[in-house]
Amino acid sequence: xxxxxxxxxxxxxxxxxxxxxxxxxxxxxxxxxxxxxxxxxxxxxxxxxxxxxxxxxxxxxxxxxxxxxxxxxxxxxxxxxxxxxxxxxxxxxxxxxxxxxxxxxxxxxxxxxxxxxxxxxxxxxxxxxxxxxxxxxxxxxxxxxxxxxxxxxxxxxxxxxxxxxxxxxxxxxxxxxxxxxxxxxxxxxxxxxxxxxxxxxxxxxxxxxxxxxxxxxxxxxxxxxxxxxxxxxxxxxxxxxxxxxxxxxxxxxxxxxxxxxxxxxxxxxxxxxxxxxxxxxxxxxxxxxxxxxxxxxxxxxxxxxxxxxxxxxxxxxxxxxxxxxxxxxxxxxxxxxxxxxxxxxxxxxxxxxxxxxxxxxxxxxxxxxxxxxxxxxxxxxxxxxxxxxxxxxxxxxxxxxxxxxxxxxxxxxxxxxxxxxxxxxxxxxxxxxxxxxxxxxxxxxxxxxxxxxxxxxxxxxxxxxxxxxxxxxxxxxx
Amino acid sequence: xxxxxxxxxxxxxxxxxxxxxxxxxxxxxxxxxxxxxxxxxxxxxxxxxxxxxxxxxxxxxxxxxxxxxxxxxxxxxxxxxxxxxxxxxxxxxxxxxxxxxxxxxxxxxxxxxxxxxxxxxxxxx
Numbered sequence: 117x118x119x120x121x122x123x124x125x126x127x128x129x130x131x132x133x134x135x136x137x138x139x140x141x142x143x144x145x146x147x148x149x150x151x152x153x154x155x156x157x158x159x160x161x162x163x164x165x166x167x168x169x170x171x172x173x174x175x176x177x178x179x180x181x182x183x184x185x186x187x188x189x190x191x192x193x194x195x196x197x198x199x200x201x202x203x204x205x206x207x208x209x210x211x212x213x214x215x216x217x218x219x220x221x222x223x224x225x226x227x228x229x230x231x232x233x234x235x236x237x238x239x240x241x242x243x244x245x246x247x248x249x250x251x252x253x254x255x256x257x258x259x260x261x262x263x264x265x266x267x268x269x270x271x272x273x274x275x276x277x278x279x280x281x282x283x284x285x286x287x288x289x290x291x292x293x294x295x296x297x298x299x300x301x302x303x304x305x306x307x308x309x310x311x312x313x314x315x316x317x318x319x320x321x322x323x324x325x326x327x328x329x330x331x332x333x334x335x336x337x338x339x340x341x342x343x344x345x346x347x348x349x350x351x352x353x354x355x356x357x358x359x360x361x362x363x364x365x366x367x368x369x370x371x372x373x374x375x376x377x378x379x380x381x382x383x384x385x386x387x388x389x390x391x392x393x394x395x396x397x398x399x400x401x402x403x404x405x406x407x408x409x410x411x412x413x414x415x416x417x418x419x420x421x422x423x424x425x426x427x428x429x430x431x432x433x434x435x436x437x438x439x440x441x442x443x444x445x446x447x448x449x450x451x452x453x454x455x456x457x458x459x460x461x462x463x464x465x466x467x468x469x470x471x472x473x474x475x476x477x478x479x480x481x482x483x484x485x486x487x488x489x490x491x492x493x494x495x496x497x498x499x500x501x502x503x504x505x506x507x508x509x510x511x512x513x514x515x516x517x518x519x520x521x522x523x524x525x526x527x528x529x530x531x532x533x534x535x536x537x538x539x540x541x542x543x544x545x546x547x548x549x550x551x552x553x554x555x556x557x558x559x560x561x562x563x564x565x566x567x568x569x570x571x572x573x574x575x576x577x578x579x580x581x582x583x584x585x586x587x588x589x590x591x592x593x594x
Numbered sequence: 595x596x597x598x599x600x601x602x603x604x605x606x607x608x609x610x611x612x613x614x615x616x617x618x619x620x621x622x623x624x625x626x627x628x629x630x631x632x633x634x635x636x637x638x639x640x641x642x643x644x645x646x647x648x649x650x651x652x653x654x655x656x657x658x659x660x661x662x663x664x665x666x667x668x669x670x671x672x673x674x675x676x677x678x679x680x681x682x683x684x685x686x687x688x689x690x691x692x693x694x695x696x697x698x699x700x701x702x703x704x705x706x707x708x709x710x711x712x713x714x715x716x717x718x719x
Contacts, residue, residue: 147673147674147699148697149697149715149717150698186697302694418644419641420709423707423708444641484681521674521697522695522696523674525654525696525718526696526697526716526718527718589700589713
């Protein structure tokens, strides 16, 4: 035992110095320069101009309504062997992340768990889901483990689930609560970078998810209560690849964002979930702006008061995390009420139809906000793959890899941001137009009811741009 | 409808072409490297930077020298570049490096608490 401890200590000392910086610091520290004024003006100008161009070209009363149709260009079947290999990989990865978090090195950047969960999976896999396709339903480790256990137990029982009745009104509300909790852990909780905490959170969530599977049946819970299935499902609507299961996994290729087009309104709980995600994405960026730092200074004045009152600061962040999505929801509902009044349509119907058109703006902002973090902090996975527990192993010979903080130039990020934000906005307006023309069949007055929605879209995009143009500051600096 | 499609394609092509050309021109202009080191003197008084300096701006690929003095012993850490110096009263310590990575990097005083002293902004060329 003592020998092991000595060896462990020796391994710690022998580790290279690249973790020194990270040790003292939060995982999600970003080094982005603020978007310069010129880029900001060009982007915001383009957003306004493009809005009017689309308005002028397409939004003049819908003389020929767009019909909902299947946009699939190509279809194929995903080989079972590929699905099985991916499932084995993700289940092993889940076990590794829990084991490394619990028993590995307690330092954030010497343990694979925090980087793998926050950077590679939540940010990186999120990008993959939005821009390529949502493979989460194929690889969901909780689902795989449950399915495998059920198969093994087949001779004795027909299944592990009680299949209790899932009340319709409950919808995805469980996922709303879970997402808020997840966002709180990601953005507010102290110790979110501590490997053990991440592992414990995964364990608790695993048990919770399996309980959901057992109680209501796997498919019902995946649809309503497995928050990542619901969240990735939402991002994946933007992606060109999509997957369905009819016993085997089928893949389809469609143009970007066509998965957001819908003629059947979302359930109220799903509308709420979407607004929650849209609001959280913005709150995330807002927490690093000088404006937020100034607000914090008002409440907690003095140079070191944030450090001295961590609970008060967390309470403020928590309040913001709740107030942000609520404000957005309030504004959205006001716009919907206006539209309902102008068009004479039911507002419950409209609120479930238009929320998806905001998703491209959030995805674009998320990309601009997190791309450099992913490119820089994501590199930590290279040395950590060789030494996931931080014991000093070198499985793949990459342990000595040094992080290159210059891997993406700020100018590339600025171009990416401007192009992403403008494109995201254009796509959003287009999706909104499609939805409007399928809902409001012929009347021009109904079409005019879209102006409030456009105002909200432009405001939401502008807020994203404004946040990108703010220098990142920590609230304790005055 | 096809007319609109062609229009949309033309617009997107134009956007792509303009973006790429700006990028190429920008990169060509950026090939000149600075010779003189960019030196900045910074003094820490009462745990803060004297003169209310909040950011130091340098250009990418410049040789940078941040010269530190302090009224009491302070550990100063430049994040990202990961350079740490200990400054004692009556003494200057220099952080010398080539600013090869763009970004906004916090410089913190490390002690019982970490406080941000100022930010180093490395601007692209």
